[in-house]
Amino acid sequence: MLRVKTSLKPSLLHGLDLFAEERIPRGTVVWLYEAGLALRFWPEDVEAMAPEARALLARDATSGSRGGSAPRGGRRC
Numbered sequence: 804m805l806r807v808k809t810s811l812k813p814s815l816l817h818g819l820d821l822f823a824e825e826r827i828p829r830g831t832v833v834w835l836y837e838a839g840l841a842l843r844f845w846p847e848d849v850e851a852m853a854p855e856a857r858a859l860l861a862r863d864a865t866s867g868s869r870g871g872s873a874p875r876g877g878r879r880c
Contacts, residue, residue, distance in 0.1 A: 804837045804841070805833065807823055807824075808823070809823055809824055810824055834865075
C-alpha cells in the first residue's frame with residue numbers, strides 16, 4: 804500500500820503514470836506489502852501467463868521482500 808500522497812496523470816512515456824504529490828524525503832517508506840491489497844505471483848504462475856501479462860509485470864511490477872525495487876526508469880527515495 805502506498806504511504807505517500809500520489810495521483811495518476813498522463814505520462815510522456817506511456818498512458819498514465821503515478822506521481823508524488825509532495826516532496827518525499829530520502830529514506831521515506833513509500834510502499835509496504837499488505838496482504839489482500841497487493842498481489843504476489845510465484846515464478847511458475849508468471850511463466851504460465853500470456854506474453855502480454857508477463858510484459859506488463861516486467862514493466863510495472865516490483866520484486867523483492869524488502870519493499871521491492873524501483874520500476875524501470877524509476878528511482879528509489
